[in-house]
Amino acid sequence: MRLFFRYFFKIIHAIAGPVLLGLDRLTSPKGIERTPGEQQRIDAQSRNLVMYQFLTCPFCIKTRRAIKRLSLKIETRDALNHAPSREQLLQGGGQIKVPCLRISDADGNVEWMYESDDIIHYLQNNFARAGSPLE
Numbered sequence: 574m575r576l577f578f579r580y581f582f583k584i585i586h587a588i589a590g591p592v593l594l595g596l597d598r599l600t601s602p603k604g605i606e607r608t609p610g611e612q613q614r615i616d617a618q619s620r621n622l623v624m625y626q627f628l629t630c631p632f633c634i635k636t637r638r639a640i641k642r643l644s645l646k647i648e649t650r651d652a653l654n655h656a657p658s659r660e661q662l663l664q665g666g667g668q669i670k671v672p673c674l675r676i677s678d679a680d681g682n683v684e685w686m687y688e689s690d691d692i693i694h695y696l697q698n699n700f701a702r703a704g705s706p707l708e
Contacts, residue, residue, distance in 0.1 A: 590629030597634050604644030605701070612644065615700055619645045624692075625662045625673040627653040632689040636672045639693040643700050647674075 607615065624640070624647050626633035640647050650658035652671055659669060666673050666685035674686040674695070686692055 586629070593629055593631060593634055597638065602638055602642040604641055607644065615644070616646050619647050619700070621677040621679075622647045623675040623677075624649045625652040625658060625666075625675065626650070626671050630671055633672045636674075636689045636692050639696055643696055645696065645700055 622645075624633075624636065626637070626649055628651060637649070650661070652659045652662045652669065652673075662671075662673055663669055665675060665683065666687070668687075670687050672687070672689050672692055674692045676684045676686060676695075686695060
């Protein structure tokens with residue numbers, strides 16, 4: 574019975590994953606338009622951010638959509654298929670759980686933020702302009 578459930582969920586994932594990715598691409602959000610100088614400043618700030626993800630994880634898709642909506646250039650790392658990224662996530666954050674945002678500051682301090690809602694809230698508070706429609 575255990576084997577049945579394992580393969581059942583693998584089949585569901587194999588079907589649902591591409592569907593979720595396709596829907597995400599078809600309904601991709603429009604980003605915030607900024608002046609070139611303002612966008613450069615935002616890009617410089619977001620260089621210290623790395624998001625660890627699984628490509629078809631619904632919560633990762635939700636977080637990537639918020640990143641697109643905010644017009645951020647955040648490096649993403651595949652913690653499912655890229656062993657070094659998976660190991661970095663485990664060593665730094667302490668668990669293999671996605672999405673995870675690694676936040677590095679100028680002093681070299683690193684914070685690992687889990688939970689899509691917390692990540693999106695952080696990004697909105699730090700990168701959204703006042704009055705910008707985000708959702």
